Amino acid sequence: MIRVSQLSTCSFRKKVLIRVSAIFFALFFSGILLALMGYNPFSVFGSMLDGGLGSGYRVKETLVRTIPLALTSLGIGLSFRMKFWNIGGEGQIMMGAFAATWVGLFFPEIPRPLLLLMMALAGIVGGGLWALIPALLKIRFRTNETILTLMLNYVALKWLTYLQYAAWRDEEAFGYPKIPNLVKNAKLPDIFGIHIGIILVPLMVAVIFLFIKYTKKGYEIRVIGESEQTAWYAGMNVSKIIISTLFVSGGICGLVGMIQVSGVNSTLSVDVSNGVGYTAIIIAWLAQLNAIAILLASFLFAVMVEGGSFIQTVYHIPQSAAALMQGLILFFVLGSEFFIRYKISFSGLRKIISEDHIGEGE
Amino acid sequence: MDVSWFVYFFAAAVVAGTPLLIATLGELVIEESGSLNLGVEGMMYMGAVMGFKFGLMTGNPIMAVFGALLAGAAGALVFGFLTISLRANQIVTGLTLTLFGMGFAGFVGSSMVGKKAPDAIMAAFAKMRIPLLGDIPILGDIFFHQDIIIYLSYFLVAGVGFYLYKTRKGLNGRMVGENPAAADALGISVALYRYMHLLAGGALCGLAGGYLSLVYVPAWQDSLVSGRGWIAVALVIFSKWNPYRVVLGALFFGGLDIIGFRLQKFNLPISQYVLDVLPYLMTIIVLVFDSMRRNAVSKAPQSLGKSYFREER
Numbered sequence: 079m080i081r082v083s084q085l086s087t088c089s090f091r092k093k094v095l096i097r098v099s100a101i102f103f104a105l106f107f108s109g110i111l112l113a114l115m116g117y118n119p120f121s122v123f124g125s126m127l128d129g130g131l132g133s134g135y136r137v138k139e140t141l142v143r144t145i146p147l148a149l150t151s152l153g154i155g156l157s158f159r160m161k162f163w164n165i166g167g168e169g170q171i172m173m174g175a176f177a178a179t180w181v182g183l184f185f186p187e188i189p190r191p192l193l194l195l196m197m198a199l200a201g202i203v204g205g206g207l208w209a210l211i212p213a214l215l216k217i218r219f220r221t222n223e224t225i226l227t228l229m230l231n232y233v234a235l236k237w238l239t240y241l242q243y244a245a246w247r248d249e250e251a252f253g254y255p256k257i258p259n260l261v262k263n264a265k266l267p268d269i270f271g272i273h274i275g276i277i278l279v280p281l282m283v284a285v286i287f288l289f290i291k292y293t294k295k296g297y298e299i300r301v302i303g304e305s306e307q308t309a310w311y312a313g314m315n316v317s318k319i320i321i322s323t324l325f326v327s328g329g330i331c332g333l334v335g336m337i338q339v340s341g342v343n344s345t346l347s348v349d350v351s352n353g354v355g356y357t358a359i360i361i362a363w364l365a366q367l368n369a370i371a372i373l374l375a376s377f378l379f380a381v382m383v384e385g386g387s388f389i390q391t392v393y394h395i396p397q398s399a400a401a402l403m404q405g406l407i408l409f410f411v412l413g414s415e416f417f418i419r420y421k422i423s424f425s426g427l428r429k430i431i432s433e434d435h436i437g438e439g440e
Numbered sequence: 441m442d443v444s445w446f447v448y449f450f451a452a453a454v455v456a457g458t459p460l461l462i463a464t465l466g467e468l469v470i471e472e473s474g475s476l477n478l479g480v481e482g483m484m485y486m487g488a489v490m491g492f493k494f495g496l497m498t499g500n501p502i503m504a505v506f507g508a509l510l511a512g513a514a515g516a517l518v519f520g521f522l523t524i525s526l527r528a529n530q531i532v533t534g535l536t537l538t539l540f541g542m543g544f545a546g547f548v549g550s551s552m553v554g555k556k557a558p559d560a561i562m563a564a565f566a567k568m569r570i571p572l573l574g575d576i577p578i579l580g581d582i583f584f585h586q587d588i589i590i591y592l593s594y595f596l597v598a599g600v601g602f603y604l605y606k607t608r609k610g611l612n613g614r615m616v617g618e619n620p621a622a623a624d625a626l627g628i629s630v631a632l633y634r635y636m637h638l639l640a641g642g643a644l645c646g647l648a649g650g651y652l653s654l655v656y657v658p659a660w661q662d663s664l665v666s667g668r669g670w671i672a673v674a675l676v677i678f679s680k681w682n683p684y685r686v687v688l689g690a691l692f693f694g695g696l697d698i699i700g701f702r703l704q705k706f707n708l709p710i711s712q713y714v715l716d717v718l719p720y721l722m723t724i725i726v727l728v729f730d731s732m733r734r735n736a737v738s739k740a741p742q743s744l745g746k747s748y749f750r751e752e753r
Contacts, residue, residue, distance in 0.1 A: 165535060215728055219732045222727060224673075225673055225677075228670045229667070229720045229724045229727075232720040233717055233720050236713060236716050236717040239716070240713040244711075244713065360536065360539060396550035401543030401547075404539070404543070405540030406540070408539075412522050412528040412529070412532060412536065413526045416527060419527070
């Protein structure tokens with residue numbers, strides 16, 4: 079007989095141990111899949127690490143990938159804390175990138191620091207406003223925010239398609255559908271060979287960590303996440319908090335859009351977010367919305383993506399293997415939560431009167 | 441007015457609406473038992489890619505459909521194991537299933553990009569006219585000169601409606617979605633019903649994906665599903681959890697899906713980009729309007745999205 083009962087507490091050490099072993103099991107499972115496909119999992123994983131971290135250049139590339147992942151996770155993590163399921167990071171990145179590019183393309187003569195600042199602000203406003211749409215509709219009409227944010231991703235994507243293929247199309251690109259490159263003034267400067275967006279990452283991790291833990295606003299967000307009713311009874315202005323948090327949440331994603339345009343791609347295209355908005359959801363949840371854990375998970379995922387493109391060239395394993403592994407990791411971690419919250423005890427002798435459905439199902 | 445144009449458009453809308461119809465019915469069956477599975481898009485991707493792969497390997501239409509059904513059910517099984525047995529958060533698990541399904545399709549499908557469905561399968565899913573019914577003017581051409589999966593989907597609507605409202609098992613399943621504690625007290629296994637509804641609904645979502653890759657396109661391409669799974673989730677809300685109303689929604693969005701494609705040759709002064717964004721924009725509008733006029737009593741199953749754990753009552 080198997081009996082499941084609730085655990086009241088679980089030590090921090092045990093929690094970490096359970097989650098880390100879940101990741102380990104997910105990788106182990108991926109390894110079995112690779113072996114079934116006829117590859118040597120050790121050499122594939124080895125090459126993946128090599129592709130992600132094997133040289134100074136690769137480490138830099140991995141770090142460049144870490145930036146948007148970490149920032150976006152921090153951004154959408156804020157709304158997740160309120161159990162507001164904002165899966166519109168992708169669209170918010172795109173609209174932020176659009177607003178920043180607009181400034182960069184049409185005001186190229188502004189001095190560099192000022193122009194970059196304006197672009198960043200435009201990015202924040204663009205992404206923030208895009209996130210306000212579902213926030214306002216949810217508050218006013220209780221419209222389902224999950225579907226709404228997702229549909230807005232597609233609307234943003236079609237908008238960028240329109241810009242790239244028609245409105246902003248570069249006439250001098252010999253028929254190639256692209257938006258003109260940004261002038262040098264509109265590009266982020268480098269630091270140690272990586273664009274200075276990298277400085278924002280530890281900064282933002284610290285700010286969000288302190289904000290959630292020590293400020294009144296952060297506390298209010300946490301209370302709403304636990305129970306909207308409690309927040310309401312405590313006299314909090316729930317609507318106002320949701321609106322301002324969603325603006326910040328979308329604003330951070332919009333800033334990511336600006337960083338990608340200005341620091342990485344030098345131009346706007348439909349690929350600007352490249353799935354970051356979705357991967358960030360996995361990361362945010364994997365890290366349990368903890369800012370520091372988000373940083374670690376983002377780096378891990380960046381290694382996987384960078385390594386994923388490397389194994390594609392070496393083994394002809396499709397790059398989406400990385401996405402598959404990320405999904406598997408989250409599945410395992412989601413499953414492992416069970417062992418944090420519940421205790422399973424085996425008892426062969428005692429007659430168990432109340433057996434639950436775990437016992438029957440397996 | 442030229443009737444042939446009208447018929448042509450609506451017949452195409454039925455085709456474009458079919459994957460939406462099947463996926464929405466699948467999600468509806470799932471939600472009726474209390475599971476909110478946001479992984480429809482993922483299950484559709486899994487069904488699309490496995491259906492196509494089975495089709496390519498065997499050249500057999502039945503095997504292809506079987507592959508699609510199986511893949512969708514497998515995705516739902518993972519969701520069920522995590523949310524029912526391990527009590528994970530349904531929303532996050534559903535989102536993960538969607539992301540996983542997209543990755544899975546990209547992975548399995550990478551070697552098939554651009555490949556066409558085998559001739560035997562195209563032939564099996566070719567349009568055929570139903571005798572008598574197909575001879576009805578206008579309606580016959582729209583509804584009864586279609587492929588076999590579309591005919592199957594008509595029976596699916598009736599079957600799901602019959603099951604949910606007229607059979608004991610269906611009523612039990614809905615009770616599990618409304619009030620699992622009461623169902624449990626009556627000796628109805630909450631977990632068993634949720635698993636069964638998930639498997640059946642997941643298989644339908646897989647079939648909807650398979651319809652896209654095997655019949656609708658019919659070739660493998662990246663971003664094949666492109667948000668249709670999410671439109672299906674919205675359509676469940678729009679149809680107020682009523683399988684018969686799903687037909688209307690699916691037809692409407694099927695029409696939106698092809699409107700850009702079909703109107704091109706008429707040189708209308710509407711930009712292609714506007715037409716392309718219409719299905720997504722319309723989903724938003726429908727959703728907002730629906731939430732605006734929703735009265736105090738929602739039609740959603742009472743326990744939708746809530747895990748059930750006897751000891752936590």
